Amino acid sequence: MKYRLFLFCAVTLALLAGACWYIYQTLYSSPPARSTPAQAAPQPTVQTVNGETVVVVGADAQRASHIDVAPLAAVSVQPDSSAYATVIDLQPLFDLRNRLAAALADCDSAREQAAASRAQYERSRVLYADDRNISQKSLQDAQASMQAAQARLQSADAAQGALAATLRQQFGDALTSAAMAPGSALFQRLMTGRAVVLRVTLPADHNEDAPARITVDAPDGQPVAAQKLSASPQGDPAVQGNPWFYAAGRALPVGTRTSAHVPSSNGSTSALVIPERAVVWYGGQPWAYVRTAPDRFTRRYVPAANENDQGFVVTSGFHAGDAVVMHGAQLLLSQELRPQGIATACKDPPECDD
Incomplete structure (x- = not known):
């Protein structure tokens, strides 16, 4: 009986010790090692x-x-070099061109009247010389009419010349020739707004001749090609230099100030x-x-x-x-x-x- 009691106590103690060891290993032992992930790439x-x-x-x-x-x-x-460019107002050019067209018409009419009055005077002079077939008063009237027609022709010529001189003084030879030439393609593009005229002021130390073609910066930043017309008789009061007229084939606002790129003749x-x-x-x-x-x-x-x-x-x-x-x-x-x-x-x- 005592032996059984002793054996039962030994088994109980062994089971109790095993339970305590399991609880210790579960709660207090270090967790198993885990595989560490690969190190992330460094950020910029x-x-x-x-x-x-x-x-x-x-x-x-x-x-x-x-x-x-x-x-x-x-x-x-x-x-290339940079230059200042300004889109000029062409309304004075159009007004002068209309006045010049009217002066040309008046000049043609006066020329025809002068030719007719001269012919009438010559007929009257011949008749008067041929045994006084007309009176002296008729001859004098024909002469006075011829002289008056000649005076009107001279006045019309002077008015036409003054308008042409005004055009050249303000807009140069190329634009004046385009305004006076009937059916000028350049003047038609200017009147319809498909082209504009820029006054480009080259630097005073620009010793080369003005190039035939340049580019200017449009308000949207796009380059616009421009072709040389002639020297500008009037300069920009805000910029010192050598002014030239250029025609650009794009509508740009009047008064726009921009930069022009002038190529050099020294090559690339x-x-x-x-x-x-x-x-x-x-x-x-x-x-x-x-x-x-x-x-x-x-x-x-x-x-x-x-x-x-x-x-x-x-x-x-x-x-x-x-x-x-x-x-x-x-x-x-x-x-x-x-x-x-x-x-x-x-x-x-x-x-x-x-």
């Missing part, structure tokens, strides 16, 4: 190196953002041109990003004054072979301007749009 950062702001973007982020670069190569460009030269697709605008100025290292990009200023149909001509700040960002510059600008040092609970900030 902004640094300041030697006074320049540098955007650091890893290779994986560049591929994901489709950031592409291309080496900057020298191209052949036509050098080699220069660096930043393509327009590589330029981003910030603060009202154009910029371009250059990759200075495999993962570093720097923003550089692009002079906007030397823009042409190929892009932005640069003479400083860039060098041949520079890796200029052609696609993705706007993303780099957004990253550069993004506030730094702000914590976020999202693991992938570009994806945290919600």
Whole structure:
């Protein structure tokens, strides 16, 4: 009996010890090791190196953002200079042309009357000389009529000449010739608004002759071709230089002041041109990003004054072979301007749009 009691107590203690060990292992032992996920790719950062702001973007982020670069190569460009251009009001030209047309008609009528009166006087003179077949008074009347017609013709010629001189004094030889020529194609385009006249003031130190063709900037920024007409007899009181008249085949508001690009006759030269697709605008100025290292990009200023149909001509700040960002510059600008040092609970900030 005592042996059974002892055996029962031993089994009970063994079971109690096993239960306690299980509870200890379950509640207090360290959890099993878990596999750590792969470290996420570093996000783009902004640094300041030697006074320049540098955007650091890893290779994986560049591929994901489709950031592409291309080496900057020298191209052949036509050098030009800038000049001031103003769209002039042509209403005085049209008014003078109408007055000139009326003066021409009066001149033709006076010329016909003078010719008829002279013929009548010659007939009367012959009849008077032939045994006085007409009276002396009739001859004198014919002579007076001839002289009056001749005076009217001289007056009409003087009026026509004065109007033509006024036209030339205000609008030059080319526009005056177009106004006086019947059926002038140039004058028809001007009257219908399909062309305008600009007064382009070339710099005073422009030693070359005015080029036959130039381009001017329209209000929408598009270049407009213009063809030389003649020298302008009147200059722009606000600009000193050599004024010339040019005709542009596009309707532009009267009084518009814009810039003209005057090509040089020295031929083309080699220069660096930043393509327009590589330029981003910030603060009202154009910029371009250059990759200075495999993962570093720097923003550089692009002079906007030397823009042409190929892009932005640069003479400083860039060098041949520079890796200029052609696609993705706007993303780099957004990253550069993004506030730094702000914590976020999202693991992938570009994806945290919600």
